[in-house]
Amino acid sequence: MSEHIVSVRVYITIFMVLLVGTALTVLAAFVDFPWRLNTIVALTIATIKATFVVLYFMHVRYSTRLVWVILTSALFWMGILFAFTFSDYLTRDWISIQR
């Protein structure tokens, strides 16, 4: 079998990273970051945690190229969903047409 078996040590390390990330995100929530950076900080920590889960718990780091393509295309399409919707909603005040 060419299947890669992730070692127990890696799993424990990732588990620890995830717990630390959870503690950090709770602590960071009570800090008043300048320029309303709280959401950015929270989302950055969540994205790092999710990346670790995807790469190691879900074995994507050791998976075929096809899995990488499928996953990144999903995230790309979700990016379109957000970008197009917000390019509408956030720009509605830019023109003075009565609605």
Add this chain to the structure above:
Amino acid sequence: MASHAAAEDIHGHPALQHHFENMEQQREAGTLGMWIFLVTEIMFFGGMFLAYALYRTLYPAAFASGSNHLDITLGAVNTGVLILSSFTMAMAVYFTQVGNRRPQIICLGLTLILGLTFLGIKAVEYHDKYEDHLIPGHLIPGRPFDPVVQEEGQPVDHHKLHLLPGATKEKVEMFYWIYFAMTGMHALHMIIGAGLLTFLLIYSMKGRFDPEYHSPVEVIGLYWHFVDIVWIFLFPLLYLLGRHYH
């Protein structure tokens, strides 16, 4: 004939379906199929995250007010429970891959128990919201969304809704629609996951999985981790967004 016998060895696994060349191809096809399903799940939850982002942009103060009423301790404990369950799930896959059945069964059982623990804590939280009249709309017949608002200067009562400047009850209700839609959908995925884990547990006790054949453990593991990732985003977005307002 010797080479024929060797071919029998490779093709002879009882779990190998006739349309696959060998066990490895079958396993990779299964994993790929699961990933394609997870893409549809990403788009499904993506739509709800979009609704959340949109309404939060429109009603920032109301979202912070609604969020501050959620129980941060229960939310954080549940995050820990779910992360631990993801770890035990990963360990279940590991022990299946190396063919160690006893710890495999124990890990699957632990994952199931942790999943049910998460749902139990979630139920306590939902009940708290019910007590405080925070179930939106008329989802509960005869008990519409009608929280008591905390007045300025009155002693702090955690059952009352503290409105930040700019927030109204109607806008906070929108937060609770989204809160219940997202956590409810997530809880439904957990319930389905618990069902799948029960299936895995029964089949692993029957000894159906081995290092050659463990696709069900692997793909249900992928599903479980995906549900964990959704919560990793839900926790800060729903529970922590308004904590830095004083």
